[in-house]
Amino acid sequence: MTDSETNAAPPTHRPWLVRIPEIFEGIADSVLQQMGAASSTRLGQDYYLIKTATPAAIRQSEAAKFARWNLPMDHTWPCNAQKMDGFIEKAAQTLLKKFGERNPQGIFIGTLQPTSPDKYYKGLASNLRGRVLQLFPKLAAATVEEQDPTAETLFCLVGKEGLFCGMQSPRASNGLYAGGSKYIDQDAPDTISRAGAKIAEALHYLLLYRPSLKEGSHWIELGACPGGMTSELLARNQRVTAIDRAPLDKRLDGRPGLKFFLEDVAAFQPRAGTLYDALLCDMNGPPEESIEQVIRLSRFLKTGGLVVYTLKVPRIDALDEANELFRVIVSMSKAAGLRLFAQTHLTYNRHEFTLFFETVRK
Structure with missing residues (x-):
């Protein structure tokens, strides 16, 4: 072993949020391993908070197809928002402080449990976005469809585990929505099949x-x-x-x-x-x-x-x-x-x- 190898700095691990659909839960560990995850914590319905020294593998490895959505974690706030006074204002001011000068093209906030019948966090996500938009200057993309797929957006997800935020282009994240999914109603009277x-x-x-x-x-x-x-x-x-x-x-x-x-x-x-x-x-x-x-x-x-x-x-x-x-x-x-x-x-x-x-x- 050479002196340079002996003195080499350890790899830097970045926090990242990866969404692996629940149907692939049985192979999630293998998927995260191929993505270089040194550790992982399950969040919400099918999200994993990982630390990786090879974030490119999240989008470029063969395992990438099993991840519906991904986002670098530029800000995480583990907390119980439901029991916290003034959560929306505190969170909104923090987002302005951390991301205001980075000029996101848009801000979209979702939930860690998108299919949950409990509407609390859906309402919280909507109210938080409303307050954040009051604080930020006018943004280029007011709706998800108006986004430039290659420009950075501030995406946030909120749930009982806390608030998780990062900036990345929709294309790199693999979705235009926070979390990547567009909800489609399958219960309309004229629906023929899913x-x-x-x-x-x-x-x-x-x-x-x-x-x-x-x-x-x-x-x-x-x-x-x-x-x-x-x-x-x-x-x-x-x-x-x-x-x-x-x-x-x-x-x-x-x-x-x-x-x-x-x-x-x-x-x-x-x-x-x-x-x-x-x-x-x-x-x-x-x-x-x-x-x-x-x-x-x-x-x-x-x-x-x-x-x-x-x-x-x-x-x-x-x-x-x-x-x-x-x-x-x-x-x-x-x-x-x-x-x-x-x-x-x-x-x-x-x-x-x-x-x-x-x-x-x-």
């Missing part, structure tokens, strides 16, 4: 990387039954060519902008000269088979056309199997001229990931 919420969240997530598709854009949807995603796209004034061996929900009959083909996806052949703006695939079955159909039909996408693909994986009990399947699917897609530019685990995903590709013509 898949509608899944594509709605996917399209919102896409704002991290590219503008929304224009109204009238033409989608080809593989395995559309019963039509939850179809319905959501039509509601956004998109055109949809849907294919499935099973019929769509009767409520979609006669909907403007919809063409439905009752046949096997593998047998479907678009008319010569047809070009689509986007392709959507949420098919069940072996991923190696569904991606083959995506690749085959992606030839009918315009240059730069979008592919939203649900990678269905077997029940995940270890990282290696899921990572290997991911590598295979991405490699097949790349060889066919599809460039992966983002992937995430959506709120309504289970043992599956949503992958985003775009066509690259040689």
Whole structure:
């Protein structure tokens, strides 16, 4: 061992908040280990406060796909806000002091228990944001959709464990909301299936990387039954060519902008000269088979056309199997001229990931 190695300073560990969906709780330790976590503390529903000397691994390691959201911890305040007098004012003044000169583009505050029926912390988060906005000068982004995905935002999460805050761009955090999730109501009377919420969240997530598709854009949807995603796209004034061996929900009959083909996806052949703006695939079955159909039909996408693909994986009990399947699917897609530019685990995903590709013509 050399003198320089003997006298080398120990690595600096930074505090970081990582959100690992509850469905991956069984492999959370392995995920955090790949991210270089030297320690971890569970917070809220599915958040982990870690210390890591390799924060880049949170976004760049193979384990990154298992983390829905992440944020550097620039300020943590362990406390019981519910039992503290003047918590909102104290917290707001502290945030101004710590972050005012860093000029965040926006300030968004969420809760550590986003699905809890207890509304106390949701109200607290809303009231705290209201007070903070009174103290900060006018911000560039008043709503999450107005954010520049590459500019820094002040994100905060509050819960019974305290207040946890940091500044980072939405793209680096992997979400526009504090915590990363956009709540989609699945209980509306006209809801056909939860898949509608899944594509709605996917399209919102896409704002991290590219503008929304224009109204009238033409989608080809593989395995559309019963039509939850179809319905959501039509509601956004998109055109949809849907294919499935099973019929769509009767409520979609006669909907403007919809063409439905009752046949096997593998047998479907678009008319010569047809070009689509986007392709959507949420098919069940072996991923190696569904991606083959995506690749085959992606030839009918315009240059730069979008592919939203649900990678269905077997029940995940270890990282290696899921990572290997991911590598295979991405490699097949790349060889066919599809460039992966983002992937995430959506709120309504289970043992599956949503992958985003775009066509690259040689």
